[in-house]
Amino acid sequence: MRELKPGPFEIGLNAVIVAVTEETPRVLAVQQPAASPSPPDRHDQPLDTLPYGPLHPQRDRTLELGLRGWVREQTGIELGYAEQLYTFGDRNRAPDFEGGVARIISVAYLALVRETVPPGPHAHWRDCYAHFPWEDWREGRPHQLDDQILPALDAWQSRAPDQQARKGRRERIDIAFGCRGASWNWERVLDRYELLYEAGLVAEALRGRSKRLPAAPSLGRPMLLDHRRILATALDRIRGKLRYRPVVFELIAPQFTLLQLQRLVEALAGFRLHKQNFRRLVEKAGLVEGTHRLHHNTGGRPAELFRFRREVIRERPAPGVGLPSSP
Amino acid sequence: MRELKPGPFEIGLNAVIVAVTEETPRVLAVQQPAASPSPPDRHDQPLDTLPYGPLHPQRDRTLELGLRGWVREQTGIELGYAEQLYTFGDRNRAPDFEGGVARIISVAYLALVRETVPPGPHAHWRDCYAHFPWEDWREGRPHQLDDQILPALDAWQSRAPDQQARKGRRERIDIAFGCRGASWNWERVLDRYELLYEAGLVAEALRGRSKRLPAAPSLGRPMLLDHRRILATALDRIRGKLRYRPVVFELIAPQFTLLQLQRLVEALAGFRLHKQNFRRLVEKAGLVEGTHRLHHNTGGRPAELFRFRREVIRERPAPGVGLPSSP
DNA sequence: CCCTGATATGCTCAGAACGAGCATAAGGAG
DNA sequence: CTCCTTATGCTCGTTCTGAGCATATCAGGG
Numbered sequence: 001m002r003e004l005k006p007g008p009f010e011i012g013l014n015a016v017i018v019a020v021t022e023e024t025p026r027v028l029a030v031q032q033p034a035a036s037p038s039p040p041d042r043h044d045q046p047l048d049t050l051p052y053g054p055l056h057p058q059r060d061r062t063l064e065l066g067l068r069g070w071v072r073e074q075t076g077i078e079l080g081y082a083e084q085l086y087t088f089g090d091r092n093r094a095p096d097f098e099g100g101v102a103r104i105i106s107v108a109y110l111a112l113v114r115e116t117v118p119p120g121p122h123a124h125w126r127d128c129y130a131h132f133p134w135e136d137w138r139e140g141r142p143h144q145l146d147d148q149i150l151p152a153l154d155a156w157q158s159r160a161p162d163q164q165a166r167k168g169r170r171e172r173i174d175i176a177f178g179c180r181g182a183s184w185n186w187e188r189v190l191d192r193y194e195l196l197y198e199a200g201l202v203a204e205a206l207r208g209r210s211k212r213l214p215a216a217p218s219l220g221r222p223m224l225l226d227h228r229r230i231l232a233t234a235l236d237r238i239r240g241k242l243r244y245r246p247v248v249f250e251l252i253a254p255q256f257t258l259l260q261l262q263r264l265v266e267a268l269a270g271f272r273l274h275k276q277n278f279r280r281l282v283e284k285a286g287l288v289e290g291t292h293r294l295h296h297n298t299g300g301r302p303a304e305l306f307r308f309r310r311e312v313i314r315e316r317p318a319p320g321v322g323l324p325s326s327p
Numbered sequence: 328m329r330e331l332k333p334g335p336f337e338i339g340l341n342a343v344i345v346a347v348t349e350e351t352p353r354v355l356a357v358q359q360p361a362a363s364p365s366p367p368d369r370h371d372q373p374l375d376t377l378p379y380g381p382l383h384p385q386r387d388r389t390l391e392l393g394l395r396g397w398v399r400e401q402t403g404i405e406l407g408y409a410e411q412l413y414t415f416g417d418r419n420r421a422p423d424f425e426g427g428v429a430r431i432i433s434v435a436y437l438a439l440v441r442e443t444v445p446p447g448p449h450a451h452w453r454d455c456y457a458h459f460p461w462e463d464w465r466e467g468r469p470h471q472l473d474d475q476i477l478p479a480l481d482a483w484q485s486r487a488p489d490q491q492a493r494k495g496r497r498e499r500i501d502i503a504f505g506c507r508g509a510s511w512n513w514e515r516v517l518d519r520y521e522l523l524y525e526a527g528l529v530a531e532a533l534r535g536r537s538k539r540l541p542a543a544p545s546l547g548r549p550m551l552l553d554h555r556r557i558l559a560t561a562l563d564r565i566r567g568k569l570r571y572r573p574v575v576f577e578l579i580a581p582q583f584t585l586l587q588l589q590r591l592v593e594a595l596a597g598f599r600l601h602k603q604n605f606r607r608l609v610e611k612a613g614l615v616e617g618t619h620r621l622h623h624n625t626g627g628r629p630a631e632l633f634r635f636r637r638e639v640i641r642e643r644p645a646p647g648v649g650l651p652s653s654p
Numbered sequence: 655c656c657c658t659g660a661t662a663t664g665c666t667c668a669g670a671a672c673g674a675g676c677a678t679a680a681g682g683a684g
Numbered sequence: 685c686t687c688c689t690t691a692t693g694c695t696c697g698t699t700c701t702g703a704g705c706a707t708a709t710c711a712g713g714g
Contacts, residue, residue, distance in 0.1 A: 062418070091387070181641070314502055626661060
């Protein structure tokens with residue numbers, strides 16, 4: 001076994017803090033600090049950044065406690081549900097630091113919060129789909145897909161150096177974007193983002209390189225460094241987990257109508273559900289329990305208010321909301 | 328935003344390399360190096376260790392490439408399938424370093440290999456269930472559960488300081504171990520290990536503390552530091568992924584009989600499956616495709632050899648082997 | 655050569671789950 | 685009172701699932 005050589009590392013913690021309000025999934029973003037060494041993109045708008053904090057080796061007994069600590073200090077938010085998401089450590093994730101002092105390793109956490117508490121001075125809640133417009137199919141298939149994305153991906157495919165690479169690219173496009181017989185898989189958020197990155201269709205991909213791709217569109221709102229990749233990982237995780245863990249209830253008030261719950265799930269999944277079947281599924285799965293109170297602001301017949309049945313975790317092996325695999 | 332203070336950290340990469348031979352899931356383990364600063368447990372047997380290597384900030388462009396690099400150098404194994412598992416950074420994960428030089432952060436990867444290549448000089452393939460005997464239900468419910476584990480957990484529950492804590496512990500025991508109406512959920516490997524750890528029933532839990540629990544059994548074969556927790560995380564991940572990704576095929580030869588495939592899945596899942604239904608599921612799901620060759624070493628009628636249909640990833644949204652939620 | 659003991663493989667059948675839609679209930683606005 | 689809106693209950697055909705029965709095809713022993 002080779003001995004451990006401590007390298008020049010910095011370790012930090014990124015938080016992806018997600019809430020859903022007005023049927024829109026939102027992420028807590030902060031304005032790029034002015035002192036940042038990396039020049040802003042060619043865009044006029046300043047870039048969004050995910051909240052980032054240090055790990056105090058003495059104070060923080062665990063990574064998660066460290067995260068909760070600085071989130072509390074920076075934003076005043078006391079996180080409820082939080083889980084480790086992924087650890088990002090690519091060398092090129094902070095291009096400006098390359099060759100400089102240290103390699104930055106970042107352990108990202110996903111946190112779900114119930115209310116859009118007013119964020120701190122430099123922070124704001126940003127619609128997640130501003131960064132991934134192609135992921136929201138609630139109003140039907142996004143036009144951008146056929147207008148821009150698929151043609152640009154086709155062009156990228158044809159730019160492949162040889163026949164085999166062309167075939168490989170075609171295959172990846174088909175799987176990620178549901179072309180040629182494959183169906184759109186709403187959980188493959190990360191696959192899609194990474195493919196667009198490789199194809200040079202998101203602004204982040206062009207930062208370090210000479211801009212050799214002239215006509216490629218820049219899709220979705222970019223973020224600082226690799227933060228959009230982190231966000232894609234988070235959305236991927238949320239969508240994947242909807243199926244088999246009752247994560248939605250971390251995002252909704254203790255009492256809710258079934259339509260509110262459905263709208264919340266739809267906002268996260270990115271497509272619409274059949275109303276009656278959704279009711280049947282969550283009720284038969286034992287996920288919810290009717291209080292006998294009514295909610296009158298519906299515009300129609302009042303709806304019963306429900307609450308989450310925590311006991312379901314005992315009873316069911318995989319208590320998630322029933323979701324189809326494709327829209 | 329608070330500025331980043333580089334702390335005294337060491338970053339390393341742990342590999343959980345899993346293979347299945349003779350219907351036994353095995354993990355590549357190395358003998359605890361003699362120069363280790365931590366004294367061996369009270370046991371006579373030397374402790375198993377997961378392979379561990381450094382991250383070279385200059386050489387390794389990504390974490391995964393770094394891992395593949397030192398695994399190749401140390402063991403000669405060229406990893407195929409590998410995915411990031413979890414990042415472990417608890418302060419007490421290396422008790423002897425506490426208060427010493429550095430905090431060790433370890434990014435663990437899960438790798439699946441096909442054959443039990445002969446490991447290096449200090450390495451060997453260890454039966455995973457030696458570390459978690461309660462997870463293998465293939466020969467029926469393990470006796471250890473009723474003989475030792477559940478009584479000891481009951482005792483732990485009754486040692487809770489107050490009524491509420493007692494209720495909380497009871498709930499956790501029920502969910503993790505399928506007591507009192509809840510059914511055994513074979514995917515909750517990590518929950519179970521962590522519960523046993525908290526209850527002081529695994530040797531690792533007693534290392535730092537004064538041994539105030541006299542009669543508690545030591546369950547399963549311990550490992551160095553928190554390596555058994557890492558392994559539990561890996562097994563948890565594998566079992567969870569069996570359902571919805573075709574990971575089994577990373578572990579089996581290119582050609583196989585359906586019974587071999589079934590035995591492999593059973594080895595990982597830890598319980599037996601209904602043979603005819605298993606065939607129907609994998610065939611109808613389009614996961615496999617019959618070559619027309621036969622395998623004659625069955626002892627009975629020869630079995631047809633099958634191969635994995637890679638195309639299924641295009642066609643199906645979640646191509647995993649059909650598995651029930653509980654045995 | 656036939657019987658026995660294996661395993662492989664095909665088929666049935668009832669119950670549960672699922673997708674889609676129809677029908678009715680109960681509010682508010684005009 | 686009428687119409688519009690949303691909530692909620694129910695049906696129906698299809699598919700999926702769990703369990704078991706039946707048959708096919710090999711090896712080896714009498």
